[in-house]
Amino acid sequence: MASRARPLNLGPLVLAAVLLALVAGPLVTVAARAGQFVMVPQDWAAVRFTLMQASLSALISVGLAVPVARALARRRFAGRQALITLMGAPFLLPAMVAVLGLLAVFGRSGVMNDLLAEMGLPTVSIYGLHGVLLAHVFLNLPLAVRIILQGWQSIPAERFRLAASLGFGPSEVARHLERPMLWAVLPGAGLVIFVICLTSFAVVLTLGGGPAATTVELAIYQAVRFDFDLGRAAMLALVQLGLCAVAAGLVFGLARQVGFGAGLDRSLVIAGPGGWRRWADGAAITAAALFLLVPLGAVVLRGVPGLAEVPDVVFTAALRSVLVAIVSAAMTVSVALVLADAVARRARGFGFLEAAAVLPLATSGLVLGTGLFLIVQPVVSPLSVALPVTVLVNTALALPYVYRLVLPDAQTVVGDYGRLSDSLGLQGWPRWRWVVLPRLARPVGFGAGVAAALSIGDLGVITLFAGGDQGTLPLVVQQLTGAYRMQAAAGAALLLVGLSFGLFWLCDWGGRRASA
């Protein structure tokens, strides 16, 4: 095949450098306050537990997502698109809200144990490693399903038509079309979930059942807040970053690129295989929907009575959160697109770009916030930059997700239409306007939705920077729970979930519409 000279593009390189500085700068600043650092046995135990729970969470989420995504890809039924969208919702839940939703179903006085007790069966406890895994799968299965479903949709309908015309049975389709796609998609999906779970904190602590379930992120918390040992916090954050880097190295070694070639955007309805597979697909969709939607329903039921008690301050906080989310999402998507396009075109230094795009995923939010605070505070009052810093951090933290979502399609665009664009002299803005953006509208919309929702639900650095009167919605929810107002808090949390889901749905719908 023909190859070209690698384009030298300064824009993406500068962006990546800024990003790296944003992630590494705070870490270095925190580390500069350091004393000595040694890993104590508890730290190793934390590393072991972190690795175990994160790997299991990723494996289970991805493993369960495959049959669900396949079923959704090859079956058509009324309400399918709505179900796909709704099933994405758990990923957008703030951790504690999700935990309370799960407890309503699987908790000590939850629906499941009530049923078990009624049937005279022993009740089960959700607390422990299995509870952590349950919650992580609940939160991340939606993401895994969406990523894999996108993989399925990236196989042009023409290839399925070809397969059908060659008389391929389900197993041949799996071998020639689906398995190569899965090989390309699964490692990345697993990695993203692994890293999300790596830094999971509230879920692990609340459902873990005790100090045996201690993660590296909690050790960082302890270092900052209990021991006030910033050097230790920075080193632990580096350990966490290292774990992520090793995992990323392994995964990128595993992942293969597949070329299915381009289709003509024909929407062909390919009938899925019949027989028992029909039933299996139906069962997979039903089980996933129940697992994801029942706790979600519990969140709604808990919140509705509280809606009436929600004080006015919640609405101003909500407005602030929405604005922050929109700006963050726009910035995240722009940066992700520029980086993904440069990596897809194998621009000079694309390895560096890739690292910069994925690295923020493994950053400890606490260390990032603390470091930024140390950097900002001598120059300007942290209070006065609370919202810009929040936007910046949300952008950095959401970037890896959006980048990974956009990258495969960016690569497809370059692979399928790179030569055509080049031969027509399409570059700069016209290339973005007429080729990249229309081709990427779907993942861009989805990515913007994820970024907006993550930003809305994120408590992150705002606690360090915000004062009394510029809190975002999650902060106000936390203040309500801190003041015994659990019901109002549940109402505000429902509002939070509604807004986050609404923004997500709008972006996702916009993307799908634009690509149609």
Added chain:
Amino acid sequence: MKTTLLAAGLATIAFPALAETPVLTVLTYDSFVSEWGPGPKVEAAFEATCACDLQFVGAGDGAALLARVQLEGAGSDADVVLGLDTSLTAAAAATGLFAPHGQAGATALPVAFDDPLFLPFDWGWFAFVYDKAKLPEPPKNFEALGASDLKIVIQDPRSSTPGLGLLLWVKAAYGDRAAEIWAGLADNIVTVTPGWSEAYGLFLEGEADMVLSYTTSPAYHLIAEGDAGKAAALFDEGHYLQVEVAGKLAATDQGALADQFMAFLTSEGFQSVIPETNWMYPAVTPAAGLPDGFDAFRPAKSLLMSPDAAMAARDAALAEWQAALAR
């Protein structure tokens, strides 16, 4: 000429308070500042007397407050820090950032308390809160709790002040037997949450029979919700105190105002707000006395380690706790 005008204009935008009233900045925990906390009423009461602008800055929860003070160091804009508790004051004093407050101090504390740097503004007893209808006979002490099959939720001492308080409670009550007590409690603990609100939320959802909170928690349900069903279990080994204190930062540029605020802390205007906003006991009993329910659960015996003793004990106590619960 133009540039001077511009500079003057910029200066008025950048420093609007310069020509106006002096600003007193008080660093505190989030729930103090929130609409439901004491913050708004305290601010109104103080500003009525001080001809100043009182600004509260929330800095996360109580445990995050000290970290914030240490992060900001001498360059802090804050003049007063409000909301540390006595398990943190030794570390706070060691920073050298605080100046003596010179106030007479609190009168309504159940123990003698005298600290030149830190002035108590409210306090409470840690206690396990339960639902009377579901638990008619609560345990009378940690040993009975450990022997029962009751389920409890507690907070992690590494990330929360009540969690740390419980650690010191067991240590103060049982000394060398603390590890044994924790071993007994291990199978009662449903889970350990990052903070107070998560634990209390789990309790209200029915995930546990008891939750580590304060003896004043039932009063909230009584006064705010008209629910008399919650109670605090009184333990015969005594209850550990949480004493919340404020301190003046030595680097303040509003020394006189800061002193005025420190004096205000123990005055009626501040103290009368505390019970029904912070749901803690006031450090000086207000003229109107205590609200209903605040006398319902008064332990006979109070436990409190000195700040230095608490500081010295906490690392070993944490290790004991981890070892007992990690199994």
Added chain:
Amino acid sequence: MLQLDRVVLAQDGFRLTADWAAAPGCRVAVIGPSGAGKSSLLAAIAGFFPPVSGAVRWNGTDIGGLAPGARPLSVLFQDQNLFPHLTVAQNLGLGLRPDLRLSGTEAMRVDAAIERVGLAGLGQRKPGELSGGQAGRAALARALLRARPMLLLDEPFAALGPALKAEMLALVAEVAGDSGALVLMVTHDPADAKAFAEAVVLVADGVAAAPVQTEHLFANPPPALRGYLGPAGQI
């Protein structure tokens, strides 16, 4: 005048040399066994495959440093000649202005080109709604609009039936004849070469030979061509 001056292409064990020239307005077929490097030769001229040595010149100027879009040529690939998310008219418009801000005159030129290739009324269709022949016509219409002095065809009509292909080749001849463009067309079908091309470049055994007059070449096929044509291909 296209001039390949001791051009050497190499990649992963593949090697091809070319050292010849072709006159403007000439229609040249590029034939040879599969994998010999026909497409690579076109890619090198189009700017997608930098030669390891030698130079590609147009009218004496080295065009090696130019980006593909800036070269004096249009290319039709085997597939993906149209963006599926854009209408036929937009796809054509890109040939005039990459930012698609067409003036009134330019829009009229697009319409004229659509009509010229027999697609009148289909300007608002998307490529997915076109037949293979119609898609080929649309791509040709864009080349017509671009009016570059060279047209490179990398088997764009391979998937079409014989009648349709003949029709398309006639259209190519017409379009190229209008602008006096040099056409280089890769094909694996000697019949195409004979019907369409005045000269043939034989690519085989690592060499893209200089163009030879079509009739002459098929009358006296060199050994490499004979091997390629096989017994059934004998004339």
